[in-house]
Amino acid sequence: MSYTLLRGTFVIRYPDLPRQGPEPDGDTVKFKPDSPALVEGLPRPSGAPPKINGRGISVRLEAIDALETHFNETHQELAGANAGRDRLLELLGFTNVVFFEDQPNKVQSADQDSIRGHVLSNGIDANGRLIGFVYPGEPAEPDGTPVFLDDARVDQSANAVLLTEGHAYPAFYATLPATLRTHLADVSRTARAAKVGLWPRSKADPNGKATVPDLATLQQLVMWPKLFRRLVPFLATGAPDLSGFDAWLRQDPVHRDDPIFLLDRGEHGNLHDVIEAVGHDIQLTVWPEDFIISPDPAPAGVTRNP
Incomplete structure (x- = not known):
């Protein structure tokens, strides 16, 4: 299955509205694409249009499910949930990220409010989010390039690293190609056997x-x-x-x-x-x-x- 390469910027804080900014967690991050029209043209398996505006769109990381830092005014074990979130931000290149004490899911300060990166996506989920594998930095290919995603390239994604280190559970939807599913299942089993990250708990x-x-x-x-x-x-x-x-x-x-x-x-x-x-x-x-x-x-x- 071909993925569309989307160049852009990951965003964790709005300088003008920090208390109304994004709430990154271990499997979701805000992304501002260079070419919003590419997002509009992605497949919509559930029929939902992308929820995109001038500040960007949320990316739901494909193949993983991290512990909830916030869900319906609840959360999962915060040590594991925050560790997954912090590791994702680190993998994308963010440093010295500090969250508000009274709004612990919103970023108070960081060395970077936004940072360049790219997403390989094959669609929009039922909540209007981009489904994708996320990467720091600039890719070799131009914006909008169709990419055949193989095991080696998926292993470079933040998604795969989070699975490898046991910061997330696997969650495989039918949107994920079978070859990648098989590979990432092995990655998760290896992490579980090694008892890394959240697996011992x-x-x-x-x-x-x-x-x-x-x-x-x-x-x-x-x-x-x-x-x-x-x-x-x-x-x-x-x-x-x-x-x-x-x-x-x-x-x-x-x-x-x-x-x-x-x-x-x-x-x-x-x-x-x-x-x-x-x-x-x-x-x-x-x-x-x-x-x-x-x-x-x-x-x-x-x-x-x-």
Whole structure:
């Protein structure tokens, strides 16, 4: 699959509006492309147009899912979430980044408010973000060049480094070519076996259950972030335990119970097929690299591609 090369600038702070600036995390960063028209022309698997303006567009890093620094007024284990965010910013070239004490997700100061870099993208996600692999510095090719992305070049991306160092979980969507998925799955397995980064603290996975009696406990845990993002709104319903989580997922097959393809079984399924929840205990029964997540479908009447 060909990726479009986008030259531009990564942005972490607005000098004129620092308290209204971007909120970078371990898998999302603001990017101001040199040629916005190239972004407008990218495929739209879920039918959503790019949310781009004069300040740029958010890039959702392909193939990884970092711990949440902020999600619906909650967060995951902050030590791991902040470590992933800080490492991403370091890989892109930002230095001496300081966050506001009272707004810990917004940048108060840094040696660079913005820095040159580039993205290899093959589309726009359901939230209007750029899906891509991110790189510091200037590439050899001109803006807009179609690039066949191989293992060697993907390994140079910040995405792959974060997986290698255990700062993020894998999250493989159908937008990711099979060859890259296989390669990055091996990268993640190697990191897990080496027990680097977040892996020694990982819970709710095939190695063992997590006990989640309440939201406060959930926010101290390290687990696959997509599972965390499903648990937060479920717990907000006031459910006394997790026994109803399976039924709650199934009520919404688009925004809760994501369609997946199970690689070991060669079968289509849904998120509930890889989660066990009983009482206050929950776990993934399959490692995240062993299934493919389908992007949100385009609404009826909406064109998937421009």
